[in-house]
Amino acid sequence: GEDVEQSLFLSVREGDSSVINCTYTDSSSTYLYWYKQEPGAGLQLLTYIFSNMDMKQDQRLTVLLNKKDKHLSLRIADTQTGDSAIYFCADNQGGGADGLTFGKGTHLIIQP
Amino acid sequence: DVKVTQSSRYLVKRTGEKVFLECVQDMDHENMFWYRQDPGLGLRLIYFSYDVKMKEKGDIPEGYSVSREKKERFSLILESASTNQTSMYLCASSGTRAFHTEAFFGQGTRLTVV
Numbered sequence: 001g002e003d004v005e006q007s008l009f010l011s012v013r014e015g016d017s018s019v020i021n022c023t024y025t026d027s028s029s030t031y032l033y034w035y036k037q038e039p040g041a042g043l044q045l046l047t048y049i050f051s052n053m054d055m056k057q058d059q060r061l062t063v064l065l066n067k068k069d070k071h072l073s074l075r076i077a078d079t080q081t082g083d084s085a086i087y088f089c090a091d092n093q094g095g096g097a098d099g100l101t102f103g104k105g106t107h108l109i110i111q112p
Numbered sequence: 113d114v115k116v117t118q119s120s121r122y123l124v125k126r127t128g129e130k131v132f133l134e135c136v137q138d139m140d141h142e143n144m145f146w147y148r149q150d151p152g153l154g155l156r157l158i159y160f161s162y163d164v165k166m167k168e169k170g171d172i173p174e175g176y177s178v179s180r181e182k183k184e185r186f187s188l189i190l191e192s193a194s195t196n197q198t199s200m201y202l203c204a205s206s207g208t209r210a211f212h213t214e215a216f217f218g219q220g221t222r223l224t225v226v
Contacts, residue, residue: 008152035215042116042202042217043155088155090215100206100215104154 006089006103013111018076020106022089025070029091032065033100034074037086046087047074076108084110115139118203118218125225131190133221135203141216143207144186145170146178149200149220161186193225 006022024032030051035043049056049063049072056063062075076083086107090100119134137144145160147170157170159178167178175197179187186205190197200222206215 035217040220042219043204043215044217045214048214102155104152 004089004091004101004103006106008104009107011109011111012079014079014081016079018079018108020074020087022072022103023070024091026091031092032072033090035088035090043088079110081110084108116203116205116216116218118221120221121219123221123223125193127194127225129193131193133188133201135186135218136184137205139205139207141205141207143205145204146188147202149202195225198225199223
């Protein structure tokens with residue numbers, strides 16, 4: 001069945017770049033998403049990319065998509081303590097009422 | 113400012129109690145969802161609804177039911193709460209904008225069953 005995989009933890013030093021990786025299995029996904037969950041809060045859409053794009057940049061965030069390998073990454077430049085959160089990769093399986101398929105989330109830990 | 117509001121942030125209930133978790137959205141979305149979130153397991157879909165009075169089972173519906181009498185409100189019901197239902201519960205609604213699905217989440221309800 002449909003699966004979205006990501007590692008559970010990533011630890012980086014403040015000021016370095018963070019790269020969070022995700023793989024997915026459904027080649028019919030038209031959009032891929034990154035959601036951020038801060039402690040004690042719900043998920044918030046961070047950014048998304050359409051499947052015919054290779055890259056999308058938005059300030060400190062860069063999303064890279066390798067459709068051939070079904071690999072998605074989120075790069076956060078100049079990582080700050082406020083970036084500490086759980087980051088969820090998701091795809092839309094071509095859309096529809098059954099919603100998004102989420103990975104298990106990567107917990108980004110910032111070291112001073 | 114779009115909103116999905118869950119009625120409680122924290123709940124403590126006793127084993128065997130009937131528990132209602134309420135969720136309201138103000139975006140006129142057709143689709144609403146209930147997930148539970150557990151450490152190391154990510155988000156697991158319990159039930160979803162794509163229209164008033166319509167409901168579909170997600171991946172882990174056992175022990176839960178739902179109600180959608182109005183478009184803006186989606187309720188999750190634990191018929192007889194058990195300790196293994198202690199979890200964070202997240203409600204979401206989604207709509208299609210420029211062909212892509214965008215989901216909005218509530219702040220979550222942390223339920224403890226004792």
